[in-house]
Amino acid sequence: MSDRAFFDTNIILCSKDARDQRKQSIADELIARGIGEGTLVVSAQVLNEFYVTATQKLTPGIGREDARTVCRSRARSQHDAHGS
Numbered sequence: 001m002s003d004r005a006f007f008d009t010n011i012i013l014c015s016k017d018a019r020d021q022r023k024q025s026i027a028d029e030l031i032a033r034g035i036g037e038g039t040l041v042v043s044a045q046v047l048n049e050f051y052v053t054a055t056q057k058l059t060p061g062i063g064r065e066d067a068r069t070v071c072r073s074r075a076r077s078q079h080d081a082h083g084s
Contacts, residue, residue: 005034006041009049012074016054016062035077042078047071 007030014020014027034040054067062070 003039004041005039006043007031007034007046007074009046009053012042012046012050012070013053013058016070017058018060031074040074040078042074047074 011027011030014023015031017024031040051067051071054062054070055064
């Protein structure tokens with residue numbers, strides 16, 4: 001068993017997509033658990049894909065500053081948990 005969980009773009013997007021409350025709730029729970037347990041792994045590519053999709057393709061989208069905040073937060077939680 002691995003002590004890390006790789007999160008792809010879809011999980012992060014679902015956490016910000018209000019069109020499906022069920023998926024949003026599940027994604028929020030997975031992300032919170034990953035952060036809390038220190039198992040969250042997100043690549044730079046995933047964060048870039050999230051930013052582009054959330055600001056340009058998601059309807060309704062989220063603002064650029066909000067998308068940057070999400071990216072920074074996910075990168076910081078991963079860094080804090082793994083020290084890398």
